Amino acid sequence: DIQMTQSPSSLSASVGGRVTITCQASQDISNYLNWYQQKPGKAPKVLIFDASNLETGVPSRFSGSGSGTYFTFTISSLQPEDIATYYCQHYDNLRWTFGQGTKVEI
Amino acid sequence: EVQLVESGGGLVQPGGSLRLSCSASGFTFSSYWMSWVRQAPGKGLEWVANIGKDGSAKVYVDSVKGRFTISRDNAKNSLFLLMNSLGAEDTAVYYCAKILDRHPYYHFDYWGQGTLVTVSS
Numbered sequence: 001d002i003q004m005t006q007s008p009s010s011l012s013a014s015v016g017g018r019v020t021i022t023c024q025a026s027q028d029i030s031n032y033l034n035w036y037q038q039k040p041g042k043a044p045k046v047l048i049f050d051a052s053n054l055e056t057g058v059p060s061r062f063s064g065s066g067s068g069t070y071f072t073f074t075i076s077s078l079q080p081e082d083i084a085t086y087y088c089q090h091y092d093n094l095r096w097t098f099g100q101g102t103k104v105e106i
Numbered sequence: 107e108v109q110l111v112e113s114g115g116g117l118v119q120p121g122g123s124l125r126l127s128c129s130a131s132g133f134t135f136s137s138y139w140m141s142w143v144r145q146a147p148g149k150g151l152e153w154v155a156n157i158g159k160d161g162s163a164k165v166y167v168d169s170v171k172g173r174f175t176i177s178r179d180n181a182k183n184s185l186f187l188l189m190n191s192l193g194a195e196d197t198a199v200y201y202c203a204k205i206l207d208r209h210p211y212y213h214f215d216y217w218g219q220g221t222l223v224t225v226s227s
Contacts, residue, residue, distance in 0.1 A: 034214075036151075036214075038151075042219075043201055043217035043218065043220060044143075044201075044214070046213050046214060046215060049206075049211070050211050050213075055215075085150075087150065087151055091212050093165075094156050094205075094212065095165060095167075096141070096143075096153035097153070098150055098152065099150075100150055101150045
């Protein structure tokens, strides 16, 4: 099974600051990688699909990059409403694996 | 507007059973794969099961194989999860999620609000 290692597990940044989260796969997964945001008490919401595509309606301060085994998720200018836990997600034959999550605080 | 509404959660004793439901609206339910994803209290997300458009294809995470059964009723736009032999490790919020299929690319594009299952004596 492919393992997804997401880091860090938590981080604190200032409003307007840049946030970067990484997700590493145990083997080449091409660009079969999505990123989700989950606010406290809410269901997750997709932000980035196929490693780098921004979901419709998601602010452009969110971005994703990477291919193969190493992926990054970036918030270019952190806003108070971005406080949430972020998860990477891989799928293989419709079996889904989530990263451990990164809790983003201000 | 796409809506997914889960129900059926609650308190169940270890070894017991529970059936979750997810009522879908706002899209052609029979045209999409669907999933159940769970989240234990204070923990991360864990995919549980998928079901194909016509209900014939089913995939499960190893930890629930033989205990959980995913099913659907396309005539009633409903998704189900029958959970048997429940243990404390199954305590979680259970979400139903719609899969957007752009083969070979997939992602969950809509989620329900979740239903809490608590396994405790």
